[in-house]
Amino acid sequence: MMNLQERDKAVNWHPYTQMKTAGEVIPIVNGKGIYLYDTSGKMYIDAVSSWWVTLHGHAHPYIARRVSEQLNTLEQVIFAGFTHEPAVQLSENLLKLLPANQDKAFYSDNGSTAVEVALKMSIQYSHNHGKGKKKILAFKNAYHGDTFGAMSVSGRSVWTRPFEEMLFEVVYIDPPHAGNLENIKSQVKSVADETVCFIYEPLVQGAAGMLMHHAEDLSALMAFCRQQDILLIQDEVFTGFGRTGTLFAADQLSEKPDIMCFSKGLTGGTMPMGITTCSAEIFNAFLSDDQYKTLFHGHSFTANPLACTAALASMELLLQDQTLMNIQEIIEKHLLFSQVLRKHPQVENVRQAGTILAWDFKTDGKTSYFNNIGKILYEEFINRGIIMRPLGNVMYLVPPYCITCEELYFVYQHISEVLDKLMMDM
Numbered sequence: 429m430m431n432l433q434e435r436d437k438a439v440n441w442h443p444y445t446q447m448k449t450a451g452e453v454i455p456i457v458n459g460k461g462i463y464l465y466d467t468s469g470k471m472y473i474d475a476v477s478s479w480w481v482t483l484h485g486h487a488h489p490y491i492a493r494r495v496s497e498q499l500n501t502l503e504q505v506i507f508a509g510f511t512h513e514p515a516v517q518l519s520e521n522l523l524k525l526l527p528a529n530q531d532k533a534f535y536s537d538n539g540s541t542a543v544e545v546a547l548k549m550s551i552q553y554s555h556n557h558g559k560g561k562k563k564i565l566a567f568k569n570a571y572h573g574d575t576f577g578a579m580s581v582s583g584r585s586v587w588t589r590p591f592e593e594m595l596f597e598v599v600y601i602d603p604p605h606a607g608n609l610e611n612i613k614s615q616v617k618s619v620a621d622e623t624v625c626f627i628y629e630p631l632v633q634g635a636a637g638m639l640m641h642h643a644e645d646l647s648a649l650m651a652f653c654r655q656q657d658i659l660l661i662q663d664e665v666f667t668g669f670g671r672t673g674t675l676f677a678a679d680q681l682s683e684k685p686d687i688m689c690f691s692k693g694l695t696g697g698t699m700p701m702g703i704t705t706c707s708a709e710i711f712n713a714f715l716s717d718d719q720y721k722t723l724f725h726g727h728s729f730t731a732n733p734l735a736c737t738a739a740l741a742s743m744e745l746l747l748q749d750q751t752l753m754n755i756q757e758i759i760e761k762h763l764l765f766s767q768v769l770r771k772h773p774q775v776e777n778v779r780q781a782g783t784i785l786a787w788d789f790k791t792d793g794k795t796s797y798f799n800n801i802g803k804i805l806y807e808e809f810i811n812r813g814i815i816m817r818p819l820g821n822v823m824y825l826v827p828p829y830c831i832t833c834e835e836l837y838f839v840y841q842h843i844s845e846v847l848d849k850l851m852m853d854m
């Protein structure tokens with residue numbers, strides 16, 4: 429009899445994984461709260477919220493009950509020409525929480541498709557207005573997903589190399605800080621006439637290595653783009669639903685985006701779904717007796733009732749006082765632990781945005797050993813029953829909001845021990 433890993437190896441191809449050299453996958457049977465359990469009964473703390481999606485812990489009974497009820501009522505219906513209560517309710521509830529100009533919600537399946545829809549909305553907005561502007565601004569090292577459009581507006585790297593000449597051109601700008609704002613503005617100004625939109629991850633560039641910038645600087649850049657008639661696409665796929673300490677990163681910005689993208693925490697990490705919201709100004713540019721001004725985009729599972737219900741249930745949980753207090757608790761505990769981290773000789777660039785705590789493991793150019801540092805760290809924590817997934821030498825915590833102080837201290841303790849241990853190894 430083959431075990432689950434062997435059967436997996438025979439049939440599955442895993443994401444971002446060199447299948448020739450990949451280590452053993454961990455066969456997970458079930459989850460509860462912040463814990464995942466493997467076939468041998470070993471438990472793991474999910475300190476990265478399963479790729480930043482899980483908000484309220486695994487197999488949350490309330491979300492499970494709501495989705496199960498919905499599954500017995502209506503599991504799926506075509507969303508062209510039809511609608512249903514969960515989709516209407518979810519759009520109503522979500523739009524109420526967003527900047528006041530957000531007026532309509534467009535459904536898709538994941539973060540990348542939410543970005544694709546946003547790009548198509550803004551390019552066709554310009555087209556429908558008879559302008560046809562095509563240039564797009566994005567941050568250096570941006571990450572907006574892995575489909576072709578989303579990949580195009582992301583930074584170029586080894587990941588995108590085989591596709592390079594097939595990706596459309598993007599003008600990259602540095603993330604803003606007080607010292608470079610004027611430079612960025614003049615760069616933006618020089619291409620403003622042809623530029624349709626600026627897409628950005630607000631406050632935190634997640635996949636780039638949890639790079640952070642200040643709300644005031646981003647707000648200033650947004651205001652400048654608006655003045656130059658450049659649409660603002662705010663990709664809150666990662667930052668949405670409480671990650672940065674406010675419900676959305678938008679709550680910390682003084683300028684409103686035209687278009688917003690959501691996924692990851694949208695359903696509390698239970699079901700795949702993406703939403704792109706936009707202002708009435710964008711929506712109205714598609715209203716016409718001319719059929720060609722229609723947004724010709726959709727997916728088979730657009731506004732799937734099960735995913736909508738999971739999102740409704742997750743957002744109810746998110747808005748409970750207890751959850752909002754837990755989020756504040758995580759922020760305070762992270763703040764205290766970051767003071768410990770700052771004193772550690774193996775650590776630099778400690779940074780925090782709400783519940784996201786990140787730091788660099790200092791490598792001092794010791795490349796032969798430390799090239800592999802992400803993998804070494806990953807395995808060190810897995811052995812201790814903690815799932816951390818460093819981005820190169822960038823270590824970070826993105827815990828589910830239901831994590832307790834004791835559980836946080838447990839994770840912090842192991843982080844300190846691992847840092848000490850690897851420092852001794854050098």
Ligand SMILES: *Cc1c(COP(=O)(O)O)cnc(C)c1O
Pocket residue numbers: 538539540541543571572573574629634635663664665666667691692
């Ligand atoms: C993860 C991510 C995406 C892509 O979402 P997928 O669901 O993985 O396609 C897009 N934008 C940001 C900011 C992300 O972090």
